[in-house]
Amino acid sequence: MSLARRIYAKRDDLIALTQSLIRIPTLNPPGRNYHDVCALLDTRLKSHGFSTEMIRAHGTPGDSDIFPRWNLVARREGATKGDCVHFNSHHDVVEVGQGWTRDPFGAEIDGDKVYGRGACDMKGGLAASIIAAEAFIEEHPDFAGAVEISATADEESGGYGGVAYLAEQGFFDPARVQHVIIPEPLNKDRICLGHRGGWWAEIETKGEIAHGSMPFLGDCAVRHMGAVLDQFETQLYPAMAARHTQMPVVPDGARQSTMNINSIHGGQPEQSDDYTGLPAHCVPDSCRIVIDRRFLVEENLEEVRGEVVALLEDLKANRDKFEYEMRELNVVLPSMTDKSAPVVETVHAAIESVLGVAPTYVASPGSYDQKHIDRIGKLRNCIAYGPGELELAHKPDEWVGITDMLDSAKVMGHALGTLLLPK
Numbered sequence: 001m002s003l004a005r006r007i008y009a010k011r012d013d014l015i016a017l018t019q020s021l022i023r024i025p026t027l028n029p030p031g032r033n034y035h036d037v038c039a040l041l042d043t044r045l046k047s048h049g050f051s052t053e054m055i056r057a058h059g060t061p062g063d064s065d066i067f068p069r070w071n072l073v074a075r076r077e078g079a080t081k082g083d084c085v086h087f088n089s090h091h092d093v094v095e096v097g098q099g100w101t102r103d104p105f106g107a108e109i110d111g112d113k114v115y116g117r118g119a120c121d122m123k124g125g126l127a128a129s130i131i132a133a134e135a136f137i138e139e140h141p142d143f144a145g146a147v148e149i150s151a152t153a154d155e156e157s158g159g160y161g162g163v164a165y166l167a168e169q170g171f172f173d174p175a176r177v178q179h180v181i182i183p184e185p186l187n188k189d190r191i192c193l194g195h196r197g198g199w200w201a202e203i204e205t206k207g208e209i210a211h212g213s214m215p216f217l218g219d220c221a222v223r224h225m226g227a228v229l230d231q232f233e234t235q236l237y238p239a240m241a242a243r244h245t246q247m248p249v250v251p252d253g254a255r256q257s258t259m260n261i262n263s264i265h266g267g268q269p270e271q272s273d274d275y276t277g278l279p280a281h282c283v284p285d286s287c288r289i290v291i292d293r294r295f296l297v298e299e300n301l302e303e304v305r306g307e308v309v310a311l312l313e314d315l316k317a318n319r320d321k322f323e324y325e326m327r328e329l330n331v332v333l334p335s336m337t338d339k340s341a342p343v344v345e346t347v348h349a350a351i352e353s354v355l356g357v358a359p360t361y362v363a364s365p366g367s368y369d370q371k372h373i374d375r376i377g378k379l380r381n382c383i384a385y386g387p388g389e390l391e392l393a394h395k396p397d398e399w400v401g402i403t404d405m406l407d408s409a410k411v412m413g414h415a416l417g418t419l420l421l422p423k
């Protein structure tokens with residue numbers, strides 16, 4: 001039997017596996033049922049000849065005895081020495097949200113679609129990679145090197161209890177793993193080379209409280225923040241809009257530097273909806289915003305941070321009584337794998353051969369676990385490739401296409417053949 005036919009023969013198995021993964025609600029936050037989903041995969045992969053490890057990311061954000069951060073790593077050695085190809089999928093899913101017409105954890109099938117939270121992002125991709133690996137091993141039991149499959153926690157909340165933890169433990173050391181494919185839903189004919197960086201910070205302007213009838217006796221922190229926002233509008237946004245990247249980011253609007261103002265709070269805290277009283281008359285002595293700045297491989301973090309600090313320092317020098325504090329909340333550095341990297345060239349050729357189309361290169365506007373494999377693991381031969389339409393991720397009535405899963409499994413199997421069969 002050819003590998004492609006062997007994968008197609010596993011269609012029912014692929015559907016059943018996808019369904020059983022969706023039916024375990026691995027909601028993050030808070031991080032439910034991580035042990036159950038890892039245990040299911042542990043049993044399955046052991047029965048297919050993999051040696052497995054269940055790893056709890058003790059002490060990482062969110063880890064507790066009620067919501068432990070469990071991960072699974074499975075490895076199957078080949079007959080001779082060679083490279084190791086690793087498929088990494090996150091097993092957590094985001095909240096359900098409103099607007100569903102299907103049971104979010106029912107894994108209903110309708111035509112060519114399997115519905116459910118996480119179907120597309122990314123339990124369908126996880127199932128496809130498992131089917132691809134199992135079929136490849138059955139077809140070529142004499143393969144060289146090793147195949148690894150991991151199912152990891154917390155990608156949706158930064159990956160610290162998942163891939164970052166495993167990378168710190170050496171699981172993505174280039175001496176151990178040489179090629180990584182992350183089956184995120186990027187569409188079956190696209191190769192995702194990496195993602196932009198992110199810098200999150202809180203800025204607070206300071207004022208002085210006074211009676212609202214005599215604001216001149218105080219100092220309004222909200223007006224100071226207005227001046228900050230004005231600097232952003234007149235200086236920062238035009239400067240960012242002029243900066244374009246060579247990264248193939250989709251959609252087009254994300255092919256430049258961007259910044260979201262995530263929140264603004266100033267003055268008295270808002271009362272609950274059932275409070276019927278009126279506000280007291282006070283001049284606000286504090287106003288805070290949270291900014292979410294996404295940056296390009298062509299920019300560096302010091303410049304990104306420095307350009308905001310320069311605007312704030314300029315106000316401090318030129319605006320009466322302007323005082324501020326800035327607290328950095330989080331940083332993610334951009335990651336971009338070279339188009340000539342072996343895993344990119346291999347998957348490129350596999351897509352052409354299996355699907356008969358030329359693949360498109362993309363990069364992600366937000367980040368995913370590649371950052372940890374790159375920055376902590378120091379492994380630069382990593383891409384995201386998997387079934388599912390990116391636009392469906394995190395939406396109501398999320399689904400994954402059965403044909404798409406089969407096609408991408410064939411591409412993954414083909415890539416395994418290129419990387420692990422003696423030439």
Ligand SMILES: [Zn+2]
Pocket residue numbers: 090121122155184185
């Ligand atoms: Zn995902």
